Amino acid sequence: MRKLTAWLFLAPALILLAIFSFWPVAFGSLLAFTDYSLIRETHWVGLDNFRYIFDNEMFVTGLKNSLLFLLMVPFVQIGALSLAVLVNNQLPGIRYFRAAFYVPVVTTVSVVGIMWGFMFHEQGALNYVLRACHLVGAPVGWLSNDTLALFAIMFVTLWRGLGWYMVMYLAALQAVPADMQEAAILDGANRWQRFWKITVPMLRPTIMICSVLSVLAALKAYQEVDVLTQGGPMNSTFTGLYYAYDQGLKHLKLPRALAASFIVSLFCIGIALVCLRYLKPKHR
Amino acid sequence: MKPKFTPYYETLVRNYEAANPGVKVEWVDFPWDIIQTKLVTRIVAGTPPALVNLNVPWADEFARDGLLAPVDKLLGEARPRYLASTLQDLTFNGKTYGFPMYSNVAVIAYNTQIFKAAGIPHAPRELDEQLLFARQIAARTGKAGLCPALSKIDGLMMQQGLAVIANGKAVFNSPGHVALIRKLAETYKAGGLLKDALFAEDNFPAAIDAYKGGRLGMLLAPPTAVKRIESDAKDIYAITDVAPAPLGPTGIADGGWLIHYAVPKNVDAKLLPAIGKFARYLTNDANQLAFAKQASVYPAMAQAANDPFFTTVPSNAGAAEKAVAAGAVSMPHSHTLYVAGITDYDELRRYLVKAVEAGVTGKQDIQQALDQAVAIWNKKLAAQGIR
Numbered sequence: 001m002r003k004l005t006a007w008l009f010l011a012p013a014l015i016l017l018a019i020f021s022f023w024p025v026a027f028g029s030l031l032a033f034t035d036y037s038l039i040r041e042t043h044w045v046g047l048d049n050f051r052y053i054f055d056n057e058m059f060v061t062g063l064k065n066s067l068l069f070l071l072m073v074p075f076v077q078i079g080a081l082s083l084a085v086l087v088n089n090q091l092p093g094i095r096y097f098r099a100a101f102y103v104p105v106v107t108t109v110s111v112v113g114i115m116w117g118f119m120f121h122e123q124g125a126l127n128y129v130l131r132a133c134h135l136v137g138a139p140v141g142w143l144s145n146d147t148l149a150l151f152a153i154m155f156v157t158l159w160r161g162l163g164w165y166m167v168m169y170l171a172a173l174q175a176v177p178a179d180m181q182e183a184a185i186l187d188g189a190n191r192w193q194r195f196w197k198i199t200v201p202m203l204r205p206t207i208m209i210c211s212v213l214s215v216l217a218a219l220k221a222y223q224e225v226d227v228l229t230q231g232g233p234m235n236s237t238f239t240g241l242y243y244a245y246d247q248g249l250k251h252l253k254l255p256r257a258l259a260a261s262f263i264v265s266l267f268c269i270g271i272a273l274v275c276l277r278y279l280k281p282k283h284r
Numbered sequence: 285m286k287p288k289f290t291p292y293y294e295t296l297v298r299n300y301e302a303a304n305p306g307v308k309v310e311w312v313d314f315p316w317d318i319i320q321t322k323l324v325t326r327i328v329a330g331t332p333p334a335l336v337n338l339n340v341p342w343a344d345e346f347a348r349d350g351l352l353a354p355v356d357k358l359l360g361e362a363r364p365r366y367l368a369s370t371l372q373d374l375t376f377n378g379k380t381y382g383f384p385m386y387s388n389v390a391v392i393a394y395n396t397q398i399f400k401a402a403g404i405p406h407a408p409r410e411l412d413e414q415l416l417f418a419r420q421i422a423a424r425t426g427k428a429g430l431c432p433a434l435s436k437i438d439g440l441m442m443q444q445g446l447a448v449i450a451n452g453k454a455v456f457n458s459p460g461h462v463a464l465i466r467k468l469a470e471t472y473k474a475g476g477l478l479k480d481a482l483f484a485e486d487n488f489p490a491a492i493d494a495y496k497g498g499r500l501g502m503l504l505a506p507p508t509a510v511k512r513i514e515s516d517a518k519d520i521y522a523i524t525d526v527a528p529a530p531l532g533p534t535g536i537a538d539g540g541w542l543i544h545y546a547v548p549k550n551v552d553a554k555l556l557p558a559i560g561k562f563a564r565y566l567t568n569d570a571n572q573l574a575f576a577k578q579a580s581v582y583p584a585m586a587q588a589a590n591d592p593f594f595t596t597v598p599s600n601a602g603a604a605e606k607a608v609a610a611g612a613v614s615m616p617h618s619h620t621l622y623v624a625g626i627t628d629y630d631e632l633r634r635y636l637v638k639a640v641e642a643g644v645t646g647k648q649d650i651q652q653a654l655d656q657a658v659a660i661w662n663k664k665l666a667a668q669g670i671r
């Protein structure tokens with residue numbers, strides 16, 4: 001009876017999830033193996049779409065770039081945790097700092113694109129400052145140099161994500177029991193020891209979930225690419241998901257887009273499982 | 285089209301219904317980015333619209349997918365009244381797939397102060413001169429001279445008489461093509477080309493911003509751009525003059541982008557004569573002229589295109605009025621430069637643009653970059669069965 005009641009309570013959410021999440025994912029994955037088109041009869045084509053996309057330089061570059069985005073994960077997590085520790089202090093005006101770090105999270109991607117477009121422009125603010133400080137001679141093509149552009153986009157993604165993870169770490173930090181810290185102080189532990197021996201272990205579940213979310217966000221990066229470079233220069237900023245978006249929504253090649261999304265999803269699942277395996281708290 | 289052209293279309297529809305009792309017309313407006321999906325969905329659902337507003341590349345793709353009906357019979361006696369170039373743009377495999385409505389054409393707006401400082405006496409008359417002037421501007425003023433849309437390099441090649449595909453094979457690695465890219469590379473190296481978004485799919489916003497900011501000597505754009513300069517940057521507008529864009533050795537004008545009305549497949553066959561009549565009404569001289577005046581575009585009907593509105597320049601004309609007249613001179617030579625009949629053309633073009641970008645920016649030898657792109661094209665064209 002108790003089991004039935006539990007299922008009844010879960011039913012509304014499960015029905016909504018089934019309709020809007022599970023079914024589209026399952027149906028989309030299935031269509032990746034077909035030549036689905038609105039205008040023709042659909043046929044099963046096996047791995048043709050996958051062969052096509054793996055034969056395509058833009059997708060292969062995109063996949064490599066999606067994996068390169070993972071380099072950002074440690075920086076985001078260490079940055080967010082450091083920020084959270086900083087703004088966890090009860091200092092005058094600290095709420096304004098917290099809000100300031102959170103603003104990029106709630107700023108729409110189009111505004112972010114325009115703003116960073118101005119910053120990264122060859123005649124833009126960043127080059128102006130760098131040249132004024134005599135750090136560079138000629139303007140740097142942050143978004144027009146095929147070696148730099150991806151890293152510039154990764155920086156914007158990092159900048160946007162930092163506040164989000166900071167808030168999660170802040171919430172976790174504030175849940176660390178004060179008596180544990182006090183007991184450690186009485187035992188003579190210094191700040192550094194308290195941080196490593198008490199705070200970090202207590203934060204481990206949050207670190208795990210933030211790392212997994214951050215890995216998934218890195219593999220799924222595409223919005224910043226769309227607003228800043230549209231895959232250029234020289235196709236160097238394509239990501240796996242941007243390729244899927246480009247094929248599916250710009251060129252209406254849905255099966256190829258679904259195949260690309262399928263591959264990106266496999267990577268997401270695989271890497272998330274690895275993170276869960278190695279970051280999972282050993283003791284509760 | 286909404287809301288700016290709502291009164292125009294509502295008046296058109298009202299007048300047509302009054303003159304044709306029993307006919308009911310419904311005008312539906314969708315943003316460009318969802319038109320394709322909406323149209324395909326409606327055709328598949330068996331409820332296609334009687335007429336749909338399309339551009340040439342979409343018409344080509346839809347026609348290949350068998351989603352459009354040829355309109356040769358419906359054009360009837362109105363055919364000779366359309367500009368021949370516009371009908372040619374809509375003819376695929378010997379059949380015409382639309383009623384031409386309007387197009388655009390580029391003019392050269394140039395900053396007379398920059399020209400004077402660079403010692404340039406007149407507007408450029410051909411591409412070589414454009415590039416020479418751009419280098420001269422860079423050398424003498426430190427500013428960029430020109431901002432060509434290099435993401436549409438295929439169009440520029442065709443305008444210069446250099447084929448992209450011949451006999452089903454990519455041929456854009458010939459000595460002529462290499463020479464064209466080399467000229468662009470030399471101009472780029474000399475600082476003559478505006479680097480902002482030079483290879484972006486749409487570099488017009490960057491180009492017009494640079495021109496309005498006095499950072500660009502020449503702007504190759506439709507006359508509407510000159511109007512924007514007039515409203516946004518009065519100081520630059522005051523020192524702007526215009527000239528027709530060079531036609532190139534092919535006699536084709538730059539900047540053509542034809543918009544037309546097509547008839548989707550599966551419309552009720554009994555309605556076709558009425559649809560043809562309404563399409564001819566929508567695109568007749570008077571209605572095209574009225575629309576073109578409001579939208580600052582050029583009609584695809586010969587008589588409307590020769591209206592004094594486009595051809596007469598008042599004595600006190602500013603750059604905007606001169607631009608309209610300069611564009612009218614080029615309009616009969618305007619074509620939508622596009623390689624028809626190729627599946628995944630946009631994707632193939634990306635390989636070409638990447639090769640050109642590598643060549644122009646000096647990252648790779650031009651011949652080598654073009655050869656690599658040609659090899660990819662030919663592999664993909666062969667897979668499509670194009671030989």
